[in-house]
Amino acid sequence: MTDVDHRFASPETQPYAPVTGNLADLLERVLDKGIVIAGDIKIDLLDIELLTIRLRLFIASVDTAKKAGIDWWETDPALSSRAARDALAEENERLRARLEALEGAAEETQGAVR
Numbered sequence: 625m626t627d628v629d630h631r632f633a634s635p636e637t638q639p640y641a642p643v644t645g646n647l648a649d650l651l652e653r654v655l656d657k658g659i660v661i662a663g664d665i666k667i668d669l670l671d672i673e674l675l676t677i678r679l680r681l682f683i684a685s686v687d688t689a690k691k692a693g694i695d696w697w698e699t700d701p702a703l704s705s706r707a708a709r710d711a712l713a714e715e716n717e718r719l720r721a722r723l724e725a726l727e728g729a730a731e732e733t734q735g736a737v738r
Contacts, residue, residue, distance in 0.1 A: 658684030658692065 661681040667674045682694065689695065701708040 654683060655685040656688060658682065658688045 659682075661679075661683070663679045665675075665677040665679070667676075682689070682692075684692070697703045698706075701711045
């Protein structure tokens with residue numbers, strides 16, 4: 625029987641040769657396709673669930689995330705100046721409407737007292 629020394633075998637002769645690539649290629653592929661890492665942590669005491677933590681991690685480029693329907697950074701006022709302006713404008717409109725309603729109620733009350 626013949627023994628084969630695999631220490632000096634070329635990748636072409638190995639049936640399951642590892643695919644080589646650099647970190648940049650791997651990162652580009654992950655950001656292009658996206659990757660999801662999910663996990664759950666449960667803490668039970670005597671069959672009573674005390675704590676459950678659900679972790680979901682989605683790593684992708686902005687374009688890939690948008691294709692997946694994820695764009696929370698565009699609507700978070702802490703991360704987007706446009707979202708902050710929109711939030712302030714919305715709050716301003718609500719306060720103006722509330723002020724008008726209060727002024728209207730105050731005028732009706734004053735008119736009823738006279």
